[in-house]
Amino acid sequence: xxxxxxxxxxxxxxxxxxxxxxxxxxxxxxxxxxxxxxxxxxxxxxxxxxxxxxxxxxxxxxxxxxxxxxxxxxxxxxxxxxxxxxxxxxxxxxxxxxxxxxxxxxxxxxxxxxxxxxxxxxxxxxxxxxxxxxxxxxxxxxxxxxxxxxxxxxxxxxxxxxxxxxxxxxxxxxxxxxxxxxxxxxxxxxxxxxxxxxxxxxxxxxxxxxxxxxxxxxxxxxxxxxxxxxxxxxxxxxxxxxxxxxxxxxxxxxxxxxxxxxxxxxxxxxxxxxxxxxxxxxxxxxxxxxxxxxxxxxxxxxxxxxxxxxxxxxxxxxxxxxxxxxxxxxxxxxxx
Amino acid sequence: xxxxxxxxxxxxxxxxxxxxxxxxxxxxxxxxxxxxxxxxxxxxxxxxxxxxxxxxxxxxxxxxxxxxxxxxxxxxxxxxxxxxxxxxxxxxxxxxxxxxxxxxxxxxxxxxxxxxxxxxxxxxxxxxxxxxxxxxxxxxxxxxxxxxxxxxxxxxxxxxxxxxxxxxxxxxxxxxxxxxxxxxxxxxxxxxxxxxxxxxxxxxxxxxxxxxxxxxxxxxxxxxxxxxxxxxxxxxxxxxxxxxxxxxxxxxxxxxxxxxxxxxxxxxxxxxxxxxxxxxxxxxxxxxxxxxxxxxxxxxxxxxxxxxxxxxxxxxxxxxxxxxxxxxxxxxxxxxxxxxxxxxxxxxxx
Numbered sequence: 154x155x156x157x158x159x160x161x162x163x164x165x166x167x168x169x170x171x172x173x174x175x176x177x178x179x180x181x182x183x184x185x186x187x188x189x190x191x192x193x194x195x196x197x198x199x200x201x202x203x204x205x206x207x208x209x210x211x212x213x214x215x216x217x218x219x220x221x222x223x224x225x226x227x228x229x230x231x232x233x234x235x236x237x238x239x240x241x242x243x244x245x246x247x248x249x250x251x252x253x254x255x256x257x258x259x260x261x262x263x264x265x266x267x268x269x270x271x272x273x274x275x276x277x278x279x280x281x282x283x284x285x286x287x288x289x290x291x292x293x294x295x296x297x298x299x300x301x302x303x304x305x306x307x308x309x310x311x312x313x314x315x316x317x318x319x320x321x322x323x324x325x326x327x328x329x330x331x332x333x334x335x336x337x338x339x340x341x342x343x344x345x346x347x348x349x350x351x352x353x354x355x356x357x358x359x360x361x362x363x364x365x366x367x368x369x370x371x372x373x374x375x376x377x378x379x380x381x382x383x384x385x386x387x388x389x390x391x392x393x394x395x396x397x398x399x400x401x402x403x404x405x406x407x408x409x410x411x412x413x414x415x416x417x418x419x420x421x422x423x424x425x426x427x428x429x430x431x432x433x434x435x436x437x438x439x440x441x442x443x444x445x446x447x448x449x450x451x452x453x454x455x456x457x458x459x460x461x462x463x464x465x466x467x468x469x470x471x472x473x474x475x476x477x478x479x480x481x482x483x484x485x486x487x488x489x
Numbered sequence: 490x491x492x493x494x495x496x497x498x499x500x501x502x503x504x505x506x507x508x509x510x511x512x513x514x515x516x517x518x519x520x521x522x523x524x525x526x527x528x529x530x531x532x533x534x535x536x537x538x539x540x541x542x543x544x545x546x547x548x549x550x551x552x553x554x555x556x557x558x559x560x561x562x563x564x565x566x567x568x569x570x571x572x573x574x575x576x577x578x579x580x581x582x583x584x585x586x587x588x589x590x591x592x593x594x595x596x597x598x599x600x601x602x603x604x605x606x607x608x609x610x611x612x613x614x615x616x617x618x619x620x621x622x623x624x625x626x627x628x629x630x631x632x633x634x635x636x637x638x639x640x641x642x643x644x645x646x647x648x649x650x651x652x653x654x655x656x657x658x659x660x661x662x663x664x665x666x667x668x669x670x671x672x673x674x675x676x677x678x679x680x681x682x683x684x685x686x687x688x689x690x691x692x693x694x695x696x697x698x699x700x701x702x703x704x705x706x707x708x709x710x711x712x713x714x715x716x717x718x719x720x721x722x723x724x725x726x727x728x729x730x731x732x733x734x735x736x737x738x739x740x741x742x743x744x745x746x747x748x749x750x751x752x753x754x755x756x757x758x759x760x761x762x763x764x765x766x767x768x769x770x771x772x773x774x775x776x777x778x779x780x781x782x783x784x785x786x787x788x789x790x791x792x793x794x795x796x797x798x799x800x801x802x803x804x805x806x807x808x809x810x811x812x813x814x815x816x817x818x819x820x821x822x823x824x825x826x827x828x829x830x831x832x833x834x835x836x837x838x839x
């Protein structure tokens with residue numbers, strides 16, 4: 154069982170995990186969202202769960218964070234919307250989505266029918282919109298939790314404008330917690346000076362978990378056309394280029410905040426995922442890596458299992474925060 | 490439904506300056522591919538000592554998967570090569586034979602890092618190929634008298650995904666009996682049209698191909714494969730910018746200068762692929778003559794399956810309505826004439 158990024162995915166090992174990892178408990182509790190394994194599909198990279206049908210199925214991963222939903226349908230940003238950069242990908246999709254009603258009516262029942270664990274990612278222009286959508290999801294069967302998108306860098310209003318201000322994060326989390334019993338997990342933006350302050354604001358407002366990180370604001374320029382590549386000028390950077398930054402931020406937040414973390418940013422193999430867990434993430438999110446290798450999430454699940462078995466560990470939670478414990482004895486692994 | 494296959498490179502020929510034709514053994518994809526669909530290829534070869542398994546036919550969860558002999562855990566993590574380029578690269582299927590060779594062919598030009606790396610791949614190497622992807626060309630109904638003719642594609646092909654597109658309707662019955670399709674390709678845009686031409690000819694259609702290449706060298710591989718189909722009902726007219734092969738000029742000149750060849754009054758459908766200004770000219774021609782048709786678009790892609798919405802192209806919407814976008818990878822790459830707002834200038838790729 155390889156856990157490293159030898160190739161685009163340790164493909165040869167897919168399927169070996171069940172044998173190698175027999176007796177390993179992969180279940181984690183992400184602030185009340187119970188996951189069969191700690192690997193989650195990141196919002197915006199897995200559509201509404203069935204785009205990759207035939208290649209990877211939504212019920213085989215820990216959870217699916219669906220593409221960000223808004224109260225009303227959105228057309229999204231002007232193309233070009235993506236640009237590849239060294240070891241990374243810039244995107245400026247602009248929250249194109251069919252609106253929350255269409256999501257609940259058309260997409261959610263299918264995911265529910267498959268038994269997928271669904272985390273709804275919602276984005277509002279106003280605090281009231283977040284609360285309104287949370288209310289609508291409260292009565293929609295099949296939602297395991299809500300991820301608050303307070304970090305989209307590609308929209309004019311809302312999005313990241315909320316996510317760079319602790320008071321706004323506090324208000325949104327509070328407003329949503331007031332109207333729902335579902336677990337609430339804000340997704341934090343890395344485009345801040347102090348991400349710990351954002352996480353603390355979320356915790357004080359009653360968040361059940363923290364998701365991090367969203368993309369890093371960036372840009373690319375076409376030197377022949379002498380203009381920005383992206384139609385929206387700026388876009389969010391993802392992929393392995395951002396992994397060290399994401400890992401550092403997860404580590405910082407895990408030390409400072411007593412909430413489970415869904416951590417990710419540039420995960421390309423099981424080894425990356427284990428790094429995030431050792432930095433303090435209870436679960437990991439796979440995003441851009443799926444574009445490169447659609448089976449990556451399954452290979453990461455198998456790779457984590459193999460790693461645990463190879464190190465004679467029986468519970469995936471035993472690695473959560475392992476790297477922090479070595480440097481700070483006051484940190485306690487969070488086990489439910 | 491798309492699949493992942495570890496495809497073996499059977500043949501990789503340089504067919505012109507910076508131009509390559511690659512044939513890949515990919516039985517599952519070859520048997521499922523339809524003209525106009527594409528494959529998404531990871532341009533770095535799969536290490537030969539670690540062949541990548543295909544996705545199992547039946548989805549299995551990681552916990553349900555049957556136990557296999559556990560491998561020794563390698564104590565040292567494998568070396569990590571630079572994940573560069575990160576994304577796969579999309580290529581139109583330029584020919585597929587699911588019944589005989591179980592192979593697909595792609596035709597491509599070196600444009601950037603991805604295609605440069607692909608050009609270094611050798612016969613015998615293995616590539617990670619995902620496909621077939623996207624919505625292909627709408628194939629008109631075969632003429633009744635030819636319907637019994639064998640259609641090798643349809644034997645092993647799974648049921649096609651539901652496509653909301655209306656079937657192409659000929660604007661009127663053809664004078665000569667068999668439906669007549671005009672295919673207009675510019676540069677590497679000929680790639681999907683070769684597969685389409687051969688399929689249409691096999692189905693009993695009359696096919697005329699207008700093919701504009703930049704140079705004579707560029708033209709050879711496509712012409713060879715059009716002629717090799719043996720269908721006999723494909724008529725090809727060519728132009729090159731340098732005038733060395735075919736008529737000198739651009740391919741859309743043929744629309745007006747070859748009226749006898751086009752027999753425009755006799756064309757039932759038009760299909761086009763190439764630079765967008767060229768396709769816009771073909772679209773205008775089709776509109777003027779009230780001939781239905783389709784075009785295949787090219788754009789940068791990330792996921793290739795409609796998940797990321799990165800490849801959006803704006804649709805021609807009703808006046809006053811806001812922008813509406815379609816996904817080239819999933820709603821396309823083939824669109825009906827009049828559906829998509831085309832770029833006035835060639836768009837940069839890669």
